[in-house]
Amino acid sequence: MSKSALIVIDMLNTYEHEDAELLLPSVSRMLPTLVGLVGRAAAAGVPVIYANDNFGQWRSHHGEILETALAGRRPDLVDPLRPGEDAFFVVKARHSVFYETPLAYLLGTLDVDRLVLTGQVTEQCILYSALDAHIRHLEVTVPRDAVAHIHADLAQAALQMMERNMSAQVLDAADLDW
Template sequence: MSKSALVVVDMINTYDHPDAERLLPSARRAVAGIGTLLGQARKAEVPVVYVNDNFGLWRSHHGELLDTALAGRHADLVEPLRPDENSLFVLKARHSIFYETPLAYLLGQLGVSRLVLCGQVTEQCVLYSALDAHIRHLDVTVVRDAVAHIHEDLAVAALRMMETNMGADVRDAEDVSF
């Protein structure tokens, strides 16, 4: 089996943006699946990489982002997913986890050839990240009950595109093995 990494996309979040109200119900449902994945990955000693928007605060570090999210109105969505002492953290600027980040280098250093993607938003950051992983010849698993969406119809289409066009393995959290 390929060496895997669990990548948690944009879940350290204040939910203080224009689409938050549409995203919140789906994010609440995704937390359980992401929690399952975190438990499985940590037990298997698989690298867990949080790749997160920086809220436009370029001087921020991951601890500050976590503190800001935990102090927000939706800390209940962040607390169960908080990074542990072994978690890795990469800041991103926009959409893809690879765009202008050191993630590809980090994955190479770790010998990772398979990404298990979870987080938000299915039809945006998760989709673009899966495509960028695919063009880097990485195997991709997208966990359907551990991703959150703004537009359900677009999320369904995005999951189908990832599976059909990118060869992504789309499955539920309980069916993921590391």
């Protein structure tokens, strides 16, 4: 049986970037589902790992990243996803949660072999993270209602690519079994 980890990607966000206006409606729609999923994972003892950009602040840590996001344009989208005390945190600099991060090592210490990828952006960070997980022989699950997109058509294509090319399980969060 697989041991899962829930990965929450880039949800501690200032929403002060070029595509924010296109992203915000999708984030607003999926946020309640993602908050529920984080709660379910924590209650089931599933590791919750936040992987978040550092906004180019190379001396920052997770507390500062959270504070920066809460001081941004949409703290109402950040506050419900404050990492719990048991959550793990990985700072990332680029699209994939694996690129130049200790995530692979952390997953190994936790004996995780299945990632549940959530957060933003489906057609960017979720897709690239799924590919990097796949090439590391990790199972990938993507709850389609717990990821946000900038462009709906590209997000749909990304989900199809993950399913077909990476053997990812794409489903609704309510159908997710740990």
